[in-house]
Amino acid sequence: MAKYKVNIDKDTCIGCGVCASICPENWFMDEDGKAMYLSVDSDVDCNKDAVENCPTGSITVEEAG
Ligand code: SF4
Numbered sequence: 001m002a003k004y005k006v007n008i009d010k011d012t013c014i015g016c017g018v019c020a021s022i023c024p025e026n027w028f029m030d031e032d033g034k035a036m037y038l039s040v041d042s043d044v045d046c047n048k049d050a051v052e053n054c055p056t057g058s059i060t061v062e063e064a065g
Pocket of ligand 1: 014056
């Protein structure tokens with residue numbers, strides 16, 4: 001199973017909730033209204049769906065082997 005290193009730019013996140021909706025295995029909406037990941041090293045494939053569907057490009061996912 002692939003491993004991903006995820007990151008988020010909270011400065012550009014608009015808090016739309018799409019990532020938490022399509023990838024709840026690793027994303028949730030934080031108290032500040034911005035998205036946050038559950039784990040920086042995550043093996044769930046929906047991290048990639050979160051990247052593709054984030055309207056502001058705030059999420060980055062790097063395959064970590
Ligand atoms: S999809 Fe992007 S803009 Fe929307 S809450 Fe998630 S990180 Fe923020």
